[in-house]
Amino acid sequence: MSRPFLGFGLGLRTDHYQHVIEHRPQVDWFEIISENYMVPGGKPLANLDKIRADYPMVMHGVSMSIGSTDPLNQGYLEKLKGLIERVEPLWVSDHLCWTHVDQVNSHDLLPLPYDEATINHLADRISQVQDFLGRPILIENLSSYVSYTQSEMPEWAFVSEIVKRSGCYLLLDINNIFVSAHNHHFKPETYIDAIPSERVMQFHLAGHSYNGDMIIDTHDHDVCDPVWALYEYALRRFGAVSTMIERDDNIPPFTELRAELAIAEAIAAKTLTEQQLEISGRALLRGAA
Amino acid sequence: MGGLDQLRQLQQDFMHYVLGEQSEIVTQIESTPVLSAKDRLDIYATAYKLRLKEAISTDYEVLHLYLGDEQFDNVMEDYIAHYPSRITNLRYYSINMTALLKTRSPFNQHPVLAELATIESSFANSFDSHDRTVVALDELAAMAPEAWATLRLAFQSSVQILPLAFNSFEVWRALSKAQTPPTLEASSESLNWVLWRRADLISHYRPLDGAENAALSLALQGESFAVIFEALLDFYSEEETPMKAVSYLQSWINEEMLSGLSY
Numbered sequence: 112m113s114r115p116f117l118g119f120g121l122g123l124r125t126d127h128y129q130h131v132i133e134h135r136p137q138v139d140w141f142e143i144i145s146e147n148y149m150v151p152g153g154k155p156l157a158n159l160d161k162i163r164a165d166y167p168m169v170m171h172g173v174s175m176s177i178g179s180t181d182p183l184n185q186g187y188l189e190k191l192k193g194l195i196e197r198v199e200p201l202w203v204s205d206h207l208c209w210t211h212v213d214q215v216n217s218h219d220l221l222p223l224p225y226d227e228a229t230i231n232h233l234a235d236r237i238s239q240v241q242d243f244l245g246r247p248i249l250i251e252n253l254s255s256y257v258s259y260t261q262s263e264m265p266e267w268a269f270v271s272e273i274v275k276r277s278g279c280y281l282l283l284d285i286n287n288i289f290v291s292a293h294n295h296h297f298k299p300e301t302y303i304d305a306i307p308s309e310r311v312m313q314f315h316l317a318g319h320s321y322n323g324d325m326i327i328d329t330h331d332h333d334v335c336d337p338v339w340a341l342y343e344y345a346l347r348r349f350g351a352v353s354t355m356i357e358r359d360d361n362i363p364p365f366t367e368l369r370a371e372l373a374i375a376e377a378i379a380a381k382t383l384t385e386q387q388l389e390i391s392g393r394a395l396l397r398g399a400a
Numbered sequence: 401m402g403g404l405d406q407l408r409q410l411q412q413d414f415m416h417y418v419l420g421e422q423s424e425i426v427t428q429i430e431s432t433p434v435l436s437a438k439d440r441l442d443i444y445a446t447a448y449k450l451r452l453k454e455a456i457s458t459d460y461e462v463l464h465l466y467l468g469d470e471q472f473d474n475v476m477e478d479y480i481a482h483y484p485s486r487i488t489n490l491r492y493y494s495i496n497m498t499a500l501l502k503t504r505s506p507f508n509q510h511p512v513l514a515e516l517a518t519i520e521s522s523f524a525n526s527f528d529s530h531d532r533t534v535v536a537l538d539e540l541a542a543m544a545p546e547a548w549a550t551l552r553l554a555f556q557s558s559v560q561i562l563p564l565a566f567n568s569f570e571v572w573r574a575l576s577k578a579q580t581p582p583t584l585e586a587s588s589e590s591l592n593w594v595l596w597r598r599a600d601l602i603s604h605y606r607p608l609d610g611a612e613n614a615a616l617s618l619a620l621q622g623e624s625f626a627v628i629f630e631a632l633l634d635f636y637s638e639e640e641t642p643m644k645a646v647s648y649l650q651s652w653i654n655e656e657m658l659s660g661l662s663y
């Protein structure tokens with residue numbers, strides 16, 4: 112898939128269902144958390160169908176545990192495939208992490224050591240998932256708070272190599288690069304410079320919190336100025352990339368979040384040409400990837 | 401050791417640490433000038449508990465109100481210690497709450513706790529249960545009289561019978577409206593309640609008397625009306641029984657509990 116540009120989206124959250132259904136606000140697309148709809152029926156799916164009828168969607172998961180050394184969770188993948196058939200998303204993403212081992216689940220996005228064996232493992236697992244789903248997936252870079260003595264390379268080299276070997280795409284979280292750069296003492300621009308541009312399919316933006324000397328990826332604040340600056344840097348490097356804001360806690364009214372998204376639109380408008388920012392054709396907007 | 405085995409060992413060590421168990425992972429984590437390896441790992445251990453507590457709190461808001469912050473936190477700590485998550489979707493993490501409250505001291509000395517948990521988890525089950533077709537009354541009219549004996553019912557998957565020995569539903573109702581709950585007392589007559597979701601996706605509940613509970617329980621188990629008639633003879637005379645059975649069936653249809661008739 113060449114890179115379609117969807118414009119500017121938001122993470123769909125239950126707090127905003129009613130507003131979105133009643134007012135149909137102008138937003139180019141929504142990202143849903145896949146697991147929220149991996150339930151048998153009822154209101155979650157009814158609301159999803161209603162909103163999907165009016166907006167393009169992408170799916171974002173938190174439970175694939177692609178980096179685990181447990182076998183792939185086939186039950187999860189089957190449910191995910193079922194949801195993909197229902198939603199017909201433009202694309203499907205999860206995180207470059209592991210969440211469970213020995214069947215015990217941390218429900219967290221845990222970091223991996225950056226070494227050759229892990230790259231092989233990840234490339235292999237991503238290929239298996241892509242074969243099963245019959246489509247390429249996007250993987251997202253994490254915010255992390257530990258680094259392993261076992262690691263042999265920087266995160267950007269690790270990410271780039273996995274993308275290259277598995278043929279997957281990247282959901283680049285600009286805030287996560289900023290957070291990890293602070294926590295692990297590297298320059299965020301170095302990370303962005305090293306990423307293969309043609310594989311970057313989507314951006315995440317979010318707010319974070321300081322916890323002593325660490326920055327924690329809390330998604331409970333507005334996007335901060337240094338992250339906006341890094342977003343601009345990323346746009347210069349990659350061109351137009353579908354952009355969305357994630358907010359998971361301390362969720363403001365929809366109109367406030369929409370106003371924050373307008374900041375991203377303004378930064379893109381001053382950084383890129385109108386031609387670059389042309390949203391890909393409507394024909395693309397249902398199950399294109 | 402190398403390759404994948406090394407990665408597996410690292411993941412197991414990491415998980416042990418997160419779960420608060422004996423672990424060697426600290427030696428594999430780099431310290432920074434300002435943070436030790438342990439401090440860095442503790443960010444994950446703390447987040448693990450917080451995340452599970454958030455999930456439990458979302459699922460048991462009324463139980464939380466009933467117990468207050470401190471006691472509810474004890475319940476959550478006990479739950480997390482006894483149930484490391486073996487599920488994929490956090491939505492289902494807290495499904496063993498009733499079992500915990502029924503079996504673990506001191507919670508099991510207050511049966512209302514398990515009953516409140518049952519009510520809340522039943523609402524949650526009903527909320528996102530399967531969407532099935534709803535049987536209309538005219539389907540009943542189309543049935544031949546001789547079909548009655550073999551009639552079996554299929555229900556909406558939201559239909560659940562809740563056995564409650566106390567006035568827990570009144571307590572639940574008051575607390576969920578931010579009102580003072582009534583004094584706790586053992587129920588005099590109705591021990592069983594039915595909770596289900598109607599076609600408009602709103603969940604409903606009401607008490608069941610002994611006869612209807614017997615009939616509904618059998619119907620939910622897939623028993624035929626011949627068996628249900630038989631059971632109702634414990635409550636009604638032979639003349640009354642058919643009329644009673646038909647009236648139950650009509651009300652279950654009107655209340656949109658049924659998804660199919662087979663005979």
Ligand SMILES: [Fe+2]
Nearest residue numbers: 251284315357
């Ligand atoms: Fe993200």
